[in-house]
Amino acid sequence: AxxxxxxxxxxxxxxxxxxxxxxxxxxxxxxxxxxxxxxxxxxxxxxxxxxxxxxxxxxxxxxxxxxxxxxxxxxxxxxxxxxxxxxxxxxxxxxxxxxxxxxxxxxxxxxxxxxxxxxxxxxxxxxxxxxxxxxxxxxxxxxxxxxxxxxxxxxxxxxxxxxxxxxxxxxGRNYGLFETYRLEDAEIAVVVMSSAAGTTKDIIDQYRDKGVKVGLLKPRMFRPFPFQEVADALKHVKAIAVLDRADSFGGYGPLYSEITGAAMSMNTKPAMINKIFGLGGRDYLPDQAEYVLDELAEIAKTGKVKTIKEYIGVRE
Incomplete structure (x- = not known):
């Protein structure tokens, strides 16, 4: 080791x-x-x-x-x-x-x-x-x-x-290839890895209290990537936001690319957006999670995606 x-x-x-x-x-x-x-x-x-x-x-x-x-x-x-x-x-x-x-x-x-x-x-x-x-x-x-x-x-x-x-x-502690949180009946979903999942879960609870059917999928095993299992877990949602804490310059985020690959096996493909966040240790704050969920809810309602890749928490 x-x-x-x-x-x-x-x-x-x-x-x-x-x-x-x-x-x-x-x-x-x-x-x-x-x-x-x-x-x-x-x-x-x-x-x-x-x-x-x-x-x-x-x-x-x-x-x-x-x-x-x-x-x-x-x-x-x-x-x-x-x-x-x-x-x-x-x-x-x-x-x-x-x-x-x-x-x-x-x-x-x-x-x-x-x-x-x-x-x-x-x-x-x-x-x-x-x-x-x-x-x-x-x-x-x-x-x-x-x-x-x-x-x-x-x-x-x-x-x-x-x-x-x-x-x-x-x-007594259960682990799988990934973790799902309030995803069973969700209409929109966030996919995010590591510590940012905790903040996102808290905001999901708040939105659930407001009647928004939102859930989370947190990959545990990234390589090899469990494409079919992830697709099965997300196939019922209308819109997905994938949050990447790394960038692929000139392309989409690494996690987003894997989730889009998983979505290829779905009969009905959800709308998908990619958010790049937290680079260089920039804090991932609750208002950023709220921004993502608000956009997802609007996409699920209208079926329209304005921008696929966006940097959130950026100082203009």
Whole structure:
């Protein structure tokens, strides 16, 4: 295991691909912080989203409890003999990493028993069975090798749910591929990851009290992305706002792109908008959530989207 953040992750970008390509089951907590330039030490998802296609499993955590629980489960998932892939456990810089909140710890003995003993596969130090790692692979096999990486990724969701079920038996805390909040009968929905989900839930409660049928979907596992499961959870809503705490300059936000991909399998596709928020640690405030919900309600009523991508909380 190791841990990193922001420029430290960027400095070792080459190693991310090598760790995934050589099937090393590393667990790496990633404290999500902005990337330079300009220089900034505060939280957004630029680092994690920049690494989303390196072949690592990615989990995003709303709070310290989720970061703790996700890290424990990540060891079992990464080391599973059907997976053997590295995993990032992401949490918002400063908002989660430097805050004090209550966390229910698990006894060390129970954690060790849950994680189990590490089983080395094809260890380099086995002198009786010499191995070669990272050899040159040219056009005759490289394409097939990369397809094999994708095929392993398709097995991850099932293992995540399997491990989550065991974790729930031990702790009573339930985890899936994503979390839904008041989504069952919702007509409009917000999709947002990590700590901003908490603020959004509070505003959703207020709007529910006013009779607005709004819900939330919070992805937990971002890579591999559970396209069909997300589509099934959102297929009944009329309008969706996807909030990204990272930008894709010249394109839509990373999370928005995944949700639009999921929506392709829906028979009736909802109207969708993309909001970029909280870059460089800019606070995500209740009035921003209210702005998004008001716009969603209007879209659901009229069926008209004025602007797909918009930056919220920006000083003009």
């Amino acid at each position: 190791t841990a990193t953040s922001s420029q430290g992750l960027a400095l070792m970008w080459e190693m991310l691909h090598i760790a995934a390509g050589t099937r090393l089951p590393i667990v790496m907590p990633l404290v999500n912080r902005a990337l330079s330039a300009p220089l900034n030490i505060h939280g957004d998802h630029s680092d994690g989203m920049g690494a989303r296609d390196t072949g690592w499993i990615q989990f995003y955590s709303e709070n310290a409890q989720e970061a703790y629980d996700n890290t424990i489960q990540a060891f079992r998932i990464a080391e599973h003999l059907d997976i053997r892939l590295p995993a990032m456990v992401c949490m918002d810089g400063f908002i989660v990493s430097h805050s004090i909140e209550r966390v229910e710890y698990i006894d060390d003995a129970d954690v060790k028993n849950f994680v189990g003993k590490f089983e080395a596969v094809n260890p380099l130090l086995d002198l009786d069975n010499p191995k070669s790692y990272g050899p040159l692979i040219l056009t005759d096999l490289y394409h097939e090798y990369k397809r094999a990486q994708h095929e392993v990724m398709t097995k991850v969701p099932g293992v995540v749910l399997e491990i989550a079920a065991e974790f729930e038996k031990m702790t």
